[in-house]
Amino acid sequence: MGETTAFGGPGARLTPRRARMVTEYLRRQLRLSHQVRLERISRWQVTGEHGRPGEPLIGVAHEEDGPCIFHTRALTVEDLVHEMLHVRHPELSEDEVNARTAAMLERMARCADFRTTLRKSGPST
């Protein structure tokens, strides 16, 4: 199998423990000095554009104690790269973040360091 499948692919859902390790890896890669929290919330806590509760959401908010990635479903490596790029570069547009996310996922798929990070974090189930 190709290298990208070594971590279940960028779209594979991560356990909370793996999501934490990927976040730490990205924090080092992006040279972010502050901690980034992950917090799972219920869809019923999220109100959509039309004022209807029950919307899925993955997004970063700047809380008093630093950035926090809120999510209504299990995170993927791609989600984390995307949100961490928003944290690192708040000035970028959504399109620019998407382009950088794709480039970073490419690099990570080839990076032995990243695969080791995931291996140490245990099975993906």
Ligand SMILES: [Zn+2]
């Ligand atoms: Zn975004």
